[in-house]
Amino acid sequence: EFTNTLQLLYVFVSVSSESRGQITVTQPGAVMSSAVGGSVNIKCTTSQDVYVWNNNHFLAWYQKKDGGVPKLLIHSASSRVSGIPARFTGSGSNSDFTLTINGVQAEDAAVYYCQSEHFINIMTFDSRSGTKP
Numbered sequence: 001e002f003t004n005t006l007q008l009l010y011v012f013v014s015v016s017s018e019s020r021g022q023i024t025v026t027q028p029g030a031v032m033s034s035a036v037g038g039s040v041n042i043k044c045t046t047s048q049d050v051y052v053w054n055n056n057h058f059l060a061w062y063q064k065k066d067g068g069v070p071k072l073l074i075h076s077a078s079s080r081v082s083g084i085p086a087r088f089t090g091s092g093s094n095s096d097f098t099l100t101i102n103g104v105q106a107e108d109a110a111v112y113y114c115q116s117e118h119f120i121n122i123m124t125f126d127s128r129s130g131t132k133p
Helices: none
Strands: 005-010 031-035 039-046 059-064 071-075 088-093 096-102 111-116 124-126 130-132
Antiparallel strands (some): 005 031
């Protein structure tokens, strides 16, 4: 029986205005292969915990196909965007995250990006007392 295979190329991107140091995102490898119908786990690890608000971890996953623009798949680490197939799931917290594709389809061949947001140095303003950290 012939089994189609495909490769999923993924890279990780971290965007931050951090001025005291660089936040890095690491990956275990650059190319993954899967049989159609198989499962793939894509890891994303950041050197600092991502920003968390109201129990939402600010980590997003994007898919980019040849000639296209990045498409948002997952936001807040595990919330799937409307219209994205259920085979795409996000998990993780703090600095370790995973994008899982269950039941891989041929059209899933793409570049996958994770994008993280980090708490930098947010200041609050109180009109009675000025700024405070």
